[in-house]
Amino acid sequence: MTQASHDIPLLEVRNVTRRFGALLAVNDVSFTVRQGEVLGIAGPNGSGKSTLFNVITGIPFPPSAGEVLLAGQPIHQMRPHQISRAGVLRTFQKDAEFATLSAFENVYASAVYCGQMSRDAAQAAARQALADVALPQERHGQAASNLSVFERKQLMIASAIAxxxxxxxxxxxAAGLTKPEISGLSNLIHTVHGRGVTILLIEHVLPLLLKVSHHLMVLNQGAVIAAGAPQDVVRSPQVVEAYLGKRGAEL
Ligand SMILES: Nc1ncnc2c1ncn2[C@@H]1O[C@H](COP(=O)(O)OP(=O)(O)OP(=O)(O)O)[C@@H](O)[C@H]1O
Ligand SMILES: [Mg+2]
Structure with missing residues (x-):
């Protein structure tokens, strides 16, 4: 990494807006994420969190206005596959694996498509990713549709890191997971982060969000209402009023 690149955020979102007709689903959002950071994102249902991920990744649509920069280079006008190949990958709120492919084939496909690897390199990357998320070897050949809810989360993360x-x-x-499984997910996120991956994490499970995030940003009605150190953000009056209510006192 050059000297200058230390000063540039890895990801910068500048005045990004996404309109659906009259609705401003994302309204003039700006933030930066530095290499190695975990940024937590919270907010009520419908506050624009997933739409923000949609416009950063271009999947399925770009912003209506504003810019997204990766290591200083604009990516918001790129096609979705170019954004993935530049190194910005996402997982989805709903299951998005290929249900009839095996766990291994799902991860392999991601290594080939997003990682742009040769067949041999993709096989090695897929095996490594499945080992990283600790999906038992005997489950690698199972169709994704036969995996348990937690195993599908392991698969989702393995596919992403491959x-x-x-x-x-x-x-x-963490959606759909039990408390012990959420603790397992927290370990998985630590593993991914330990591989040098910078993470943006949308989550309603606040103990998880507070545990893994270095910074926290809260959206309401498409706009950022608070951002900064997680413990400060959850105490901010705007966040308590718009999102946390009585839950805020328990954090
Ligand atoms: N493709 C779309 N067309 C029209 N409106 C949309 C579209 N996608 C999202 N919206 C609207 O944009 C707003 C933000 O939705 P979004 O899914 O980003 O919220 P969210 O913060 O991810 O909510 P949740 O916590 O429930 O996942 C909502 O009012 C939603 O109905
Ligand atoms: Mg969402």
Whole structure:
């Protein structure tokens, strides 16, 4: 890394807006994420969190206005596959694996498509990614549709890391998990982060969000209402009023 690149945020979102007719789903949002950071994103249902991920990744649509920069280079006008190959990968709120492909084939496909690897390199990357998320060997050949809810989360994260992300956007990965499974997910996020991946994490499970995030940003009605140190953000009056209510006192 050059000297100058230390000063440039890995990801910068500048005045990004996404309109659906009259609705401003994302309204003039700006923030930066530095290499190696975990940025937590919270906010009420419908506050624009997933739409923000949509416009950063171009999947399925770009912003209506504003800019997204990766290591100082604009990516908001790129096609979705170019953004993935530049190193910005996402997971989805709903299951998005190929249900009839095996776990291994799903991860392999991601390594080939996003990581742009040769067949041999993609096989090695897929095996490594499945080992990283600790999906038991005997489950690698199972169709994704036969995996348990937690195993599908392991698969989702293995598929993402096999694509060699610089920045990984995780959209509510804890949805549907039990408390012990959430603790397992927290370990998985630490593993990915330990591989040098910068992470944006949308989550309603606040103990998880507070545990893994270096910074926290809260959206309401498409706009940022608070951002900064997680413990300060959850105490800010705007966040308590718009999102946390009584839950805020328990954090
Ligand atoms: N493709 C679309 N067309 C029209 N409106 C949309 C579209 N996608 C999202 N919206 C609207 O944009 C707003 C933000 O939705 P979004 O899915 O980003 O919220 P969210 O913060 O991710 O909510 P949740 O916590 O429930 O996942 C909502 O009012 C939603 O109905
Ligand atoms: Mg969402």
């Amino acid at each position: 694509g060699r992300p610089k920045v990984l956007l995780l959209d509510e990965p």
